[in-house]
Amino acid sequence: MRVLVTGGAGFIGSHTVEALLAAGYQPAVLDNLSRGRRENLPAGIEFYQGDVRDAQTLGRVVEQFQPRAVIHLAAQVDVQTSLGRPDEDMAVNIGGTINLLEACRQYGVDKVVYASSAAVYGDPQYLPVDERHPLRPLSPYGISKHTAEHYLEAYRAVYGVNYVVLRYANVYGPRQDATGEGGVVAIFVDRVRRGQAPVIFGDGEQTRDFIYVRDVAAANLAALRRGDGLVANISTGRATSVSQLYQLFRGLVPAAPPARYAPPRPGDIQHSVLDCRLANKELAWQAAYSLPAGLQDMFMNMKQLNAGKMT
Incomplete structure (x- = not known):
């Protein structure tokens, strides 16, 4: 099974690529190398240098590689950057996700596994935070990650592009x-x-x-196989x-x-x-x-x- 990993040369992405290879998948990586590094990747991995903000390049990559699924990890992840440059945060996290969903719709990608964040919850009203907790993000970063979740839901309802949203704890x-x-x-x-x-x-x-990156990579793979339309916390609890x-x-x-x-x-x-029991049950995954x-x-x-x- 072909799987495209956006941001695949980065921290979580490179561990996810390794896990995909070990499990017998055929991964490829799209990364603009702003944070990721080529040396993070195993030798011989199919690599495309590009930015999710560039819709044309993203479309060409999806058309050429023809993945059945995408693990979407490319993002602006720094809260302080989002406060100082909310426009850049929006362009990457919202605009980049829309570009990806358009390419998936156009070229028949079955599923997107989307990396979200505990930042969508804001200041917890109760602990542990489950997926029913009110969403009141306190930064543009949290807002952009939450907004992208809505686009995923809409593209599934209108175009049939399936998804799983994983809200990571502190990786x-x-x-x-x-x-x-x-x-x-x-x-x-x-x-x-x-x-x-x-x-x-x-x-x-x-x-x-605090959750270890190898556990997060395992959750990304579990979401390829299960949990269609699921929104789940990925954490130790x-x-x-x-x-x-x-x-x-x-x-x-x-x-x-x-x-x-x-x-x-x-x-x-x-x-x-975060309460991780939903992921434990629906994805058959645990840290x-x-x-x-x-x-x-x-x-x-x-x-x-x-x-x-x-x-």
Whole structure:
């Protein structure tokens, strides 16, 4: 089965491509390389350099490769960028998704697996946050990811392009950039590599739902096979404070210095954990990695841990 992965040279995308190959799929990648890297991809993978904002290029890629499904990961993912450049955020996350859906409609693609975000929920009214929670995003990023979900629903109803929407919790793992949504683990790694103390904003008791990238890749593949028209959270369902996270981090990297605490940042959500039972049931998927196991696997794969020291 041919599967096109937009943003496939990036963090989540490259792990998804590896999982597709291991499962016997025939993947190809579309990426503009603004964040992704060719070296993230396995040798010999079919690669198209292009931007989802370019409807003509996107259409030519879909026409040439003829995928049966698309895993749509190409996005503007930084909340701060969305606040400073909401027009760019809209062009990529909304306009790019519309361009993709038009190409899928025109060339007969059966299904789109769409990477959404916990940011669509905004400040949680209750925990854990399930898919029925009110959608009140607090940033243009959250708004654009939510808006694209509506376009997917419309294209299924009008044109028969099927979809699954996956709302990711805080993803971490090898190849993650130190900037962008959910990048606190990558920020810790980057600071320690530079010999600097990581900064924890507030008292460190704010909680997040950290999910390992290999589990997210597995969820993307599960959504190819099941869950038509489904909107589901992809998470561990477990809350971990940022201070607890750094304690686990230091347990694996004893040379890491104590964190430095700074005043809380305005607008930061205090607690966030997603209910993942719908994905467990409808996709026959669940997270395989605990946070300690995920962190350990991450360091082994990053090859940045040498005798207990970051290199």
